[in-house]
Amino acid sequence: MHGKVLIVDDEQDIRLSLRGILEDEGYQVVEAESGEHGLAAVEPSIDLILLDIWLPGMDGLQVLTRLHEKHPDIPVIMISGHGNIQTAVQAIKNGAFDFIEKPLSLEKVLITSQKALEFSSLRRENRNLRLNTKGITVRDITGQSGVIRELRQAIDQVAPTEAWVLITGENGTGKEIVARSIHIKSKRADQTLVAVNCAAIPEELIESELFGHEKGSFTGASGSRQGKFELAHQGTLFLDEIGDMSLKTQAKILRILQEQSFERVGGHRTISVNVRVIAATNKDLLQEIKKGNFREDLYYRLNVFPLNLPPLRERKEDIPILLEEFIHQLSQEHNFKPLSFTREAVAVLQNHSWPGNVRELKNFVERLYILYQGQEVTPAMLPGEISCARMQSGLEPAGFQDGQELPGDFKQARSRFEAWFLDCKLKEYDGNISRLAEAIGLERSYLYRKLKSYDISTD
Ligand SMILES: Nc1ncnc2c1ncn2[C@@H]1O[C@H](COP(=O)(O)OP(=O)(O)OP(=O)(O)O)[C@@H](O)[C@H]1O
Ligand SMILES: [Mg+2]
Known part of the structure; x- marks a missing residue:
């Protein structure tokens, strides 16, 4: 199994010898001489990172933490010098895959790299299988046009962050596929993605659907019920057709965005949740704002990371x-x-x-x-x-x-x-x-x- 490896080490000799070993085996190699440069060099096509523990400026452990936050799927192998085995062990506790010691042994470098790559591909397969059994098909969006390539890149960038995302595009352009793909590539992938089609729920029920209700809060509410926001706790909530949501509900959503808390319909208890929202609409929200149907403040909060799907034509x-x-x-x-x-x-x-x-x-x-x-x-x-x-x-x-x-x-x-x-x-x-x-x-x-x-x- 071959792939692209990023080597982060301040010593040129080490970089050169690692490059030699890996390139001979058919790997592609990218180098960085400091932690800062290393972080900047990570892109979605990198499959493995070899990271030195002692680095000038930001040290290996700090870089590891940052990598783990931003690119949890890329395996990291630490390179440790004499006398810092303890740190290497700490690094493994912090999520590194393994460590190799200097002086480097050709065999150890190759075996460890291969194991790391196999491990990450197994983990990915496993996760896909698990999601498939939940009835979710995992996939990237298909297409080779410039706009679709850019979109895939943007998805890879935004997915591991916690940013709320707004997906716009005409009917049938693939908004739902994009939402699912963001969830699957996010740190919340092991948790659920709860999807709500706002246009399909009658106006009187939407608040109870999203925020839940307490017993007796309206006719027919015979018991208390959790809403989608509670069900999506720790995971992702996909609010489809957000342009069809009432202004009152929009106000509540805005509050969650700011405070991550709300009350159930007919309830007084404040419920705190940790939810990432991905919203989608086929409406032109700027037009809807002009018509007074959509809150401008919510639009700007959601639009921090906009993704637009171009029509097929x-x-x-x-x-x-x-x-x-x-x-x-x-x-x-x-x-x-x-x-x-x-x-x-x-x-x-x-x-x-x-x-x-x-x-x-x-x-x-x-x-x-x-x-x-x-x-x-x-x-x-x-x-x-x-x-x-x-x-x-x-x-x-x-x-x-x-x-x-x-x-x-x-x-x-x-x-x-x-x-x-x-x-x-x-x-x-x-x-x-x-x-x-x-x-x-x-x-x-x-x-x-x-x-x-x-x-x-x-x-
Ligand atoms: N890039 C793509 N690659 C493969 N299949 C796609 C792609 N885009 C859309 N599809 C397929 O087209 C159909 C519509 O996609 P999806 O439901 O994501 O669109 P949508 O934008 O949410 O549409 P609507 O606005 O009508 O809800 C689905 O069957 C999906 O599998
Ligand atoms: Mg859709």
């Missing part, structure tokens, strides 16, 4: 990888014969606007599986609303499919194109004429007349 280059992933996933889940797409069909899919984003793409692959499992899908096999995208992908002249005769004059050709274009676009906008008019730059009433004149159904 702005990262079309991810579509082929997502297709592959969903094809693989579905064929495993349902034992389908694999499905494939011709290059042209992929191009058409990349030009579709996917208003329902990744979720729509996934459902689409599922639908095609049912129709065409074991086959290769060509543009002609794609459903109507998707094939609108053909025009933009330049694969076929608009509205002039195979076998159709070309119209004799320009006016006829234009009408046929217009009818085809409007029909496709209307499907794309789910029959919403106002939105379509705005999107294609026509007056609504003009568009309406056009649709009527082409007999395009508007209901």
